[in-house]
Amino acid sequence: MQATSPASNLPLVRRLEAVGFRAWPAATVIYDGSWQVRLAGGHPSKRLNCVVPLDPSDCRDMDLRLEKARKRFQSYGRPLLLRQTPLASPQLIEHLAAEGWERFETVKVMTTELGRLALPDTIDHLPSHDIGRFVDASLSVTGEDAGLKPALAEVLSAIKPASGLFVIEEPPHGPVAVALCVQDNDLAGVMELAVAAAFRQRGLGVEILTSALRWARISGARAAWLQVLDSNAPALALYRKFGFREAYEYHYWREAQR
Known part of the structure; x- marks a missing residue:
């Protein structure tokens, strides 16, 4: 498994994301389109409590879907977090930045x-x-x-x-x-x-x-x-x-x- 540019190897990103989900499973997982909404009642791990967009073309109704996710996170007593991988829509990330969201942590996935x-x-x-x-x-x-x-x-x-x-x-x-x-x-x-x-x-x-x-x-x-x-x-x-x-x-x- 060669580590190559994610822009040219989205299938590798998808596979590593899939095994990562199974290796660190959230208590509750729902999908809103291609966005995976992950929540855990007891454990505060960010990987278990975040929205993970999984299709670069999926950027429809961003405000509405973020508000739905926000309410779901609030019901768990969690702040709304989004995890941006190379599978996230560039338009969504631009929207977050324009709305004043803050990018605050970077994690390397290595093989x-x-x-x-x-x-x-x-x-x-x-x-x-x-x-x-x-x-x-x-x-x-x-x-x-x-x-x-x-x-x-x-x-x-x-x-x-x-x-x-x-x-x-x-x-x-x-x-x-x-x-x-x-x-x-x-x-x-x-x-x-x-x-x-x-x-x-x-x-x-x-x-x-x-x-x-x-x-x-x-x-x-x-x-x-x-x-x-x-x-x-x-x-x-x-x-x-x-x-x-x-x-x-x-x-x-x-x-x-x-």
């Missing part, structure tokens, strides 16, 4: 060919299927609010493709690194990769990513993908060591404060 990677013959860390243990480890490693445990467990339980939950523990400290790998046919998505702040720069990111990609390749995946903030220089450096290259990027938009 690598697993067959080209020099990975070890054995897996140092075998995946678990214990969602409760992984959720506890993830919240501990990232320092996120423990109150998110039920919501994160709900998201992980809803993932339908095969998934491996990776945790590295160091006694007596407990969990120090986590990663989720979701295998969807020949594509494997690396999600939720994190290393505890006090244990960074020790090779744990390389260690857990190696195990996840090795498991994915053994399980039949031919390529891997992931998403990373464009401002996260350490993560970008790690992923590029494994041959990950940008396939496309997306941006979040939010309404101006009223």
Whole structure:
């Protein structure tokens, strides 16, 4: 899977968006034309709570459809967010800018060919299927609010493709690194990769990513993908060591404060 210009490879964008939806499923998904409206009652993840336009030609009735989406988001207590991928209509993005919306975050979607990677013959860390243990480890490693445990467990339980939950523990400290790998046919998505702040720069990111990609390749995946903030220089450096290259990027938009 070559990372090429998104303008010339919209089928790749569509495929990666589709596997991304399955790898991080929202509790509620409805369609308004080609706009996917994603909402989650418990988890605040932007990927789970946004409008995602999926057809560059679909820009009809923009104000009406945005207002319908706004009311739906308000019913969930969420601010209206729109995620702009190369599949979004240019006219829609121009409309958002003219209406005072703000583009506030950029995420790179990256891919690598697993067959080209020099990975070890054995897996140092075998995946678990214990969602409760992984959720506890993830919240501990990232320092996120423990109150998110039920919501994160709900998201992980809803993932339908095969998934491996990776945790590295160091006694007596407990969990120090986590990663989720979701295998969807020949594509494997690396999600939720994190290393505890006090244990960074020790090779744990390389260690857990190696195990996840090795498991994915053994399980039949031919390529891997992931998403990373464009401002996260350490993560970008790690992923590029494994041959990950940008396939496309997306941006979040939010309404101006009223």
